[in-house]
Amino acid sequence: MRQRIMQRVGFALLALTSLIVVVPILLVVGIIVARGLNAVSWEFLTAMPREGMRAGGILPAIVGTILLTLGTALAAIPVGVAGAIYLSEYASDNIFTRSIRLAIINLAGIPSVVYGLFGLGLFVIFLRFGTSILAGSLTLAIMTLPIIVSTTEEALRSVPMEFRTVSASLGGTRWQGIWKIILPQAFPGIVTGVLLGLLRAAGETAPILFTVATFFLPRLPQSVFDQTMALPYHLFVISTQVPGMPMEIQYGTALVLLVLVLSLNLVATLLRSYFRRRRQW
């Protein structure tokens, strides 16, 4: 009997702890939505900043973040998916494969600001890209790579072995099997993984600090060698570097960034559960 009561109390405590974890998340999202909603208007989303960013909109920051995310996608998806195909379909379990996995685990763990240093050293200075969208996108792409590789590999591995043997038994080559059967089957999972990686890239600040982001540039970038404003860096700037910044604009910017990132997150989650339910195997 005493054991039963202890179990009751214990489970209640566990539930309480989960609440302690979850409630602040609700608070963060709730407060930012509640306070930011007032600031967000059509003008806020589509106008250039005015009066030292204290008025007007945040268009160049939004465009900058979208461009950077696209650039990241262009660079990271082919490399990441190919890497995952190698690990899942080609690599045998030997020391090389193990060191690749080790490298991926380590890439995932390198601090974002160290990626920033690396991007500065390699892309900005050594390759002479300057602080540019190109340099920033490539830096973000390398940071995103481990996420895309590991989620894509997961998706490829979840395709049953029989699909491969059947393809082979029909005379298909290994690559035909991958291209025509495995990849299409794993596609939803791959998309989910790519989205999860890209939303990380879209929200990151530290890697773009020294590689692309600029304080204030009230025009849209013209080429990949231009600097640009970006939403995360803009939020950092207006909340810490600009005195007398209206709170409303700060919350509005935070809200736009949050919505952008969380909507990507939502799409990824929905896709995943939709295809999981539809899957026959």
Added chain:
Amino acid sequence: MCGARMNDQEQQPRREARVEPVSTARGLGQGRDHHWGEFLVENAIRVLGFSAIGFVVLIFLFLLQEGLPTFFRVELPILFGQRWYPTFDLYGTMPLILGSVLVTIVAIAIALPLGVATAVFVREVAPNWAREILKPMIETLAGIPSVVLGFFGMTIVAPLVRDVLGAPTGLTAFTGALLLAYMSLPTIISVAEDALDAVPKSYRDAGLAMGATRWQTIWRVVVPAARSGIITAIMLGMGRAIGETMAVMMVTGNAARMPVTADSLFRPVRTMTATIAAEMGEVARGSTHYHVLFGVGIILFVLTFMINLAAASVIFQKRRRGGLR
């Protein structure tokens, strides 16, 4: 670590069966004439597969190239001294290293009980509906950009900390640790959950059959069996915390002082990451200050590398034993 989120329902064991039939497939296909195109694709994939190693090496090389001059330009006693005043050519990194360590340890001390308890609740106790609510919310937390959390910390948490403590400022090491704890929670929870998930059902059955309650079975059987995975979770969470930049920079007050007094936790502190982020934008390329910041980057890289290596070795051990995956 990143894949950990996704594999909750995809645990079918099919690793062993993979290799043989596929290599047969290659054997079957060989000798056809359209193969050189395929040959190209396959080798491109091979090369890209190895690129991850290349990037790690490249990152380390560039850090070394820009960071090593530090050790020729700044004398070691100064470099590991207690005073960080770049304007006076004093580059003592000790306050920054200790700052990072303090914030990280406190963050993990907060996150560990919360994370493990939540993982246990989600995996072992919670009814389905609660799990369906909790899991997406924790994933949401993982998705919130650190700069947004930092902003929230600055505007909401810091004033709260200030009022509760009656301190002159809410921008303290504790505020940073609190934020970091929540930022490392998604990692800790999802990895710990996977570890619990990997404990065979027979363990639980055996515990219950011995007459133990579910509560006793969880803490005396299941959690100890998942210990190595939980240790991995803690280490990965620690790696996440020590490398976190923006949120920490925004809420810790950034005073480069030695956090050695008893009240250090409730005073401003400055971490290695925040120092790089705050100062790199303003230094001249090639100056001593510039090289020292890269030197701090090397320290960070090596620290996280070791933490991740340790975490990975636990993972690999687990795989070799076979049973838990």
